[in-house]
Amino acid sequence: MSIEHESVQVRPVRDEDRPAVMELVSRLAEGVAEWRDPEAVVDAARQWLAGFFAPTRERQGAVFVAVAEGEVVGVVSVNAHRHFTGPVEAYIGELAVAPHAARTGVGRRLVSAAEDWARRQGLRHVTLETAAGNTTAQRFYAAVGYREEAVRFTRVLD
Numbered sequence: 001m002s003i004e005h006e007s008v009q010v011r012p013v014r015d016e017d018r019p020a021v022m023e024l025v026s027r028l029a030e031g032v033a034e035w036r037d038p039e040a041v042v043d044a045a046r047q048w049l050a051g052f053f054a055p056t057r058e059r060q061g062a063v064f065v066a067v068a069e070g071e072v073v074g075v076v077s078v079n080a081h082r083h084f085t086g087p088v089e090a091y092i093g094e095l096a097v098a099p100h101a102a103r104t105g106v107g108r109r110l111v112s113a114a115e116d117w118a119r120r121q122g123l124r125h126v127t128l129e130t131a132a133g134n135t136t137a138q139r140f141y142a143a144v145g146y147r148e149e150a151v152r153f154t155r156v157l158d
């Protein structure tokens with residue numbers, strides 16, 4: 001299936017999108033460091049998103065999906081988060097595009113939706129983290145205007 005850019009709609013997530021969103025989140029194990037459990041990374045993302053779907057919880061942040069011909073082909077979550085220097089900024093927690101929809105501009109449109117959300121909140125920065133091994137994501141973020149700000153080091157003790 002090929003995805004035509006014009007046929008993709010980006011909209012706020014709905015309850016019925018939940019199974020598709022949870023499936024897409026399995027892509028978040030990409031490039032995870034060898035000393036981390038990739039399943040735990042995926043589970044943590046699923047838990048955060050499950051909290052967003054839960055009707056009893058007051059929703060914070062936003063989740064947007066990209067839909068092509070009725071199929072959810074991408075998801076992004078964004079939240080407000082205080083940087084340690086003080087300002088509240090937007091933080092993209094999860095971003096995933098279905099493999100068959102990759103390189104058709106879906107990721108770019110989802111990030112743009114998260115940025116529009118941030119602007120509506122009056123926030124000036126959008127930040128995110130990605131695994132050092134996830135070179136695809138790093139190329140993507142650079143291509144859509146993001147600049148590297150920090151590099152995290154870890155030593156695994158004997």
Ligand SMILES: CC(C)(COP(=O)(O)OP(=O)(O)OC[C@H]1O[C@@H](n2cnc3c(N)ncnc32)[C@H](O)[C@@H]1OP(=O)(O)O)[C@@H](O)C(=O)NCCC(=O)NCCS
Nearest residue numbers: 027095096097102103104105106107108130137139140143
């Ligand atoms: C990273 C990801 C979200 C990109 O989504 P996408 O819809 O394929 O990206 P787009 O089509 O909008 O690409 C926009 C630009 O990013 C760059 N880009 C995207 N994928 C790339 C790749 N595999 N290699 C090099 N550059 C890439 C290109 O410059 C591209 O523009 P172009 O296609 O006109 O050359 C997607 O690959 C994905 O879901 N990966 C797995 C999950 C993940 O790693 N999420 C991020 C974790 S924080």
